[in-house]
Amino acid sequence: MGTGARIQAKYVHTNLVAEDWRGLARFYQEVFGCVPVGPERDYRGTTLEAGTGIAGAHLTGAHLRLPGYGEGGPTLEVFGYTPCVERVPTAVNRPGYGHIAFQVEDVTRARETVLAAGASTVGEVVTLQLSNGQHVTWCYVTDPEGNVIELQKWA
Numbered sequence: 001m002g003t004g005a006r007i008q009a010k011y012v013h014t015n016l017v018a019e020d021w022r023g024l025a026r027f028y029q030e031v032f033g034c035v036p037v038g039p040e041r042d043y044r045g046t047t048l049e050a051g052t053g054i055a056g057a058h059l060t061g062a063h064l065r066l067p068g069y070g071e072g073g074p075t076l077e078v079f080g081y082t083p084c085v086e087r088v089p090t091a092v093n094r095p096g097y098g099h100i101a102f103q104v105e106d107v108t109r110a111r112e113t114v115l116a117a118g119a120s121t122v123g124e125v126v127t128l129q130l131s132n133g134q135h136v137t138w139c140y141v142t143d144p145e146g147n148v149i150e151l152q153k154w155a
Helices: 021-032 046-052 107-116
Strands: 013-017 035-044 058-065 075-082 100-103 126-129 135-142 148-154
Touching: 021 035, 021 058, 021 075, 046 058, 107 135, 107 148
Parallel strands: 013 075, 100 148
Antiparallel strands: 035 058, 058 075, 126 135, 135 148
16 A cells, blocks of 8 residues: 555445345345344435446345344345346356355255255365364355355364
8 A cells, every 4th residue: 555554444244246135135044044134225316326337226135144243243235236237157266256154063064054045066075274283174155146155164
């Protein structure tokens, strides 16, 4: 940055743009225990168009509190946009945001639960050893719309 200035910041949310925001929100609630935080969003008009740079923009959706946090914790913002561009194929190595991660008690069992709820596999369950000797067991799966999720357990 060069100036030495630092912004005082607090992490608030991550946004997922969904083809079916209600269905995707339901998936995260049922599988991971995310909790809806009202109100639902329904925005359109010149202010939204100015903010998004999209003519005719209309978005609807909701925030879901992520598991493991109390009131005021970070959320997963699941929105549907009109117009919506075509989805690109899922890839864990595409530059930009790659995945969200959830810590679980048993990666294999969590993977089976996610797959039974409509998710897909990306890779296998593996364990890596860090240079400090810690081990992390993890895998990648996708949600029903192809967004990558990491399931992990540290030992």
